[in-house]
Amino acid sequence: MTPKSLAAALTTGALVLSGLTVTTASAHHPPAPTPKVPTAVGYGGAVASVDADATNIGLSVLRRGGNAVDAAVATAAALGVTEPYSAGIGGGGYFVYYNAKSRKVYTIDGRETAPATMPSDAFINPATGKPYTFFPDLVTSGVSVGIPGTLATWDSALKSWGSLSLGKALQPAADLAKHGFVIDQTFRNQTLDNKVRFSAIVPTANLYLPGGDAPVVGSVFRNKDLAKTYELLGRKGTSAFYNGPIAHEIESVVKTPPKAPGTTLPVMPGYLSTADLAKYKVIKRDPTKVHYEGLDVYGMAPSSSGGTTVGEALNILAPQHLSQLPDAQRLHMYLEASALAFADRGAYVGDPAYVDVPTKELLSKGFGAERSCLIDPAHAAVKPVKAGSPDGSYQPCTAGVASADRPDTEGLSTTHLVTADKWGNVVSYTLTIEQTGGSGILVPGRGFLLNNELTDFSAVYDPADPNRIQPGKRPRSSMSPTIVLRHGKPFLALGSPGGSTIITTVLQVLTNRLDRDMTLPEAIADPRASQRNTANVSAEPPFIVKYGSALTPYGHTLIKSGDELTSAAEIGAVAALEFLPGGRYLAAAEPTRRGGGAAGTVWPR
Numbered sequence: 117m118t119p120k121s122l123a124a125a126l127t128t129g130a131l132v133l134s135g136l137t138v139t140t141a142s143a144h145h146p147p148a149p150t151p152k153v154p155t156a157v158g159y160g161g162a163v164a165s166v167d168a169d170a171t172n173i174g175l176s177v178l179r180r181g182g183n184a185v186d187a188a189v190a191t192a193a194a195l196g197v198t199e200p201y202s203a204g205i206g207g208g209g210y211f212v213y214y215n216a217k218s219r220k221v222y223t224i225d226g227r228e229t230a231p232a233t234m235p236s237d238a239f240i241n242p243a244t245g246k247p248y249t250f251f252p253d254l255v256t257s258g259v260s261v262g263i264p265g266t267l268a269t270w271d272s273a274l275k276s277w278g279s280l281s282l283g284k285a286l287q288p289a290a291d292l293a294k295h296g297f298v299i300d301q302t303f304r305n306q307t308l309d310n311k312v313r314f315s316a317i318v319p320t321a322n323l324y325l326p327g328g329d330a331p332v333v334g335s336v337f338r339n340k341d342l343a344k345t346y347e348l349l350g351r352k353g354t355s356a357f358y359n360g361p362i363a364h365e366i367e368s369v370v371k372t373p374p375k376a377p378g379t380t381l382p383v384m385p386g387y388l389s390t391a392d393l394a395k396y397k398v399i400k401r402d403p404t405k406v407h408y409e410g411l412d413v414y415g416m417a418p419s420s421s422g423g424t425t426v427g428e429a430l431n432i433l434a435p436q437h438l439s440q441l442p443d444a445q446r447l448h449m450y451l452e453a454s455a456l457a458f459a460d461r462g463a464y465v466g467d468p469a470y471v472d473v474p475t476k477e478l479l480s481k482g483f484g485a486e487r488s489c490l491i492d493p494a495h496a497a498v499k500p501v502k503a504g505s506p507d508g509s510y511q512p513c514t515a516g517v518a519s520a521d522r523p524d525t526e527g528l529s530t531t532h533l534v535t536a537d538k539w540g541n542v543v544s545y546t547l548t549i550e551q552t553g554g555s556g557i558l559v560p561g562r563g564f565l566l567n568n569e570l571t572d573f574s575a576v577y578d579p580a581d582p583n584r585i586q587p588g589k590r591p592r593s594s595m596s597p598t599i600v601l602r603h604g605k606p607f608l609a610l611g612s613p614g615g616s617t618i619i620t621t622v623l624q625v626l627t628n629r630l631d632r633d634m635t636l637p638e639a640i641a642d643p644r645a646s647q648r649n650t651a652n653v654s655a656e657p658p659f660i661v662k663y664g665s666a667l668t669p670y671g672h673t674l675i676k677s678g679d680e681l682t683s684a685a686e687i688g689a690v691a692a693l694e695f696l697p698g699g700r701y702l703a704a705a706e707p708t709r710r711g712g713g714a715a716g717t718v719w720p721r
């Protein structure tokens with residue numbers, strides 16, 4: 117995740133990118149990653165992301181009069197350069213936007229979709245009749261590549277609410293790709309973690325494993341192909357991608373992955389075609405909304421499960437009045453509410469174009485109260501807990517209904533950014549290519565990796581499963597870009613990567629900030645645990661140290677996060693904003709997780 121820096125014009129002492137001076141490397145000093153600070157307070161707008169170059173580009177757009185949407189697109193495009201294993205035009209995401217003029221929240225669903233010809237047994241190996249090995253075989257394959265939505269999201273956001281053209285918004289990132297950034301340890305580690313996958317695919321190995329090794333820390337990494345791609349898209353618009361030459365190249369690389377000679381990985385061909393790309397559309401959806409502690413919490417509606425699951429959990433927690441409870445009991449409630457909401461997520465949430473998702477009922481106070489009543493204040497329930505009945509008729513403590521326990525295979529990559537401008541517009545945007553490194557398939561000559569998002573469909577086909585594979589469908593996501601309003605005005609914006617732990621991370625940071633006596637940076641820094649309706653709670657080691665003994669009497673079994681496939685050693689990587697009194701902005705990112713994030717304001721104080 118968190119590389120780096122802009123560096124590039126190393127001998128000149130400074131580099132000007134689209135009017136922005138961005139680095140200070142000189143002939144006498146080796147390049148160093150752009151410095152980053154995790155917390156910033158100031159005026160005039162703010163940006164937070166995982167990467168300093170990306171945050172600086174967003175801030176430069178704001179300083180030159182761009183709005184929050186312009187800054188979000190420019191920041192995201194820069195993350196496509198410096199965080200290419202998490203984000204980029206080969207992937208998808210969810211864009212949540214508060215418009216200060218209309219005082220409304222809007223969202224764009226830019227999720228990848230399944231090709232029209234994807235069969236329901238796509239994850240079964242025809243040679244054996246058994247499911248493909250999930251990692252590394254299925255994730256490193258054309259089968260897992262969905263139709264990318266990120267570029268269409270940027271274009272739609274700019275056209276709807278931005279002030280810059282696509283070309284202007286992409287130019288700083290194109291310059292960054294051309295001139296390069298300084299590789300840090302995280303980038304090198306992520307490349308090495310992917311060495312087997314990347315070596316299996318010729319164009320990917322050529323770009324990310326030059327000479328057979330990952331780029332070394334402190335070296336300047338350039339991606340000239342990506343620079344040219346951004347410039348082409350700036351000139352020609354999205355049609356070059358969805359209808360033009362790039363569409364043909366994507367089909368070709370998915371259907372005939374350029375396997376390196378001698379690789380042991382199968383790198384199966386996939387289904388995505390130019391017809392699928394030509395048909396792709398982002399969807400503007402109503403946001404989810406729940407009322408919690410006097411605030412309005414807005415999130416992303418299905419196809420993401422983020423908004424419904426965070427929202428339902430908050431409704432479950434509301435009757436428990438967390439702010440009046442001691443820490444251990446508060447955390448017990450958080451873990452139990454999360455398990456209940458995850459049970460309902462698994463039973464009811466999928467792409468609403470294919471599945472009748474009871475979004476309104478999942479977010480109703482009545483359903484939340486019915487579920488809340490099931491929490492034993494002294495004992496953790498046996499997991500998995502059953503799903504509830506979001507049917508519009510609610511009785512306190514109605515027992516749940518059994519639903520299949522389906523394994524979670526979501527990846528752990530992704531990135532989140534937040535922007536706000538001087539007019540009070542706010543963006544909370546999570547984007548991904550799914551696994552760190554996506555499918556591992558780089559589009560030759562174009563400099564970007566394709567996603568493996570279709571692995572977010574349930575691994576085993578079950579006709580009763582709302583997240584079963586269906587052609588044209590969006591796999592269920594956990595991305596949870598969130599904006600919180602107080603009296604109709606922005607108060608918080610936040611989100612995180614982390615697969616299904618995104619949901620618990622956003623929920624935990626929200627309750628830390630709203631129900632405990634924590635500032636936003638403290639709420640982010642506090643150690644995390646994630647209960648997703650499984651027997652054990654994944655917990656960061658510092659969480660076990662800090663809260664483990666207090667939670668054990670409730671019967672929670674905490675296991676070190678990262679010990680199972682679906683959580684990383686560090687849970688999440690939050691980027692957030694808070695709107696302070698007096699027109700000040702607090703931008704906050706991770707102090708240490710994943711190498712720390714980068715926060716900045718337009719006019720720092």
Ligand code: GLU
Nearest residue numbers: 528529530593594614615
């Ligand atoms: N594919 C995941 C989702 O859509 C995100 C992966 C991640 O956060 O690492 O929820």
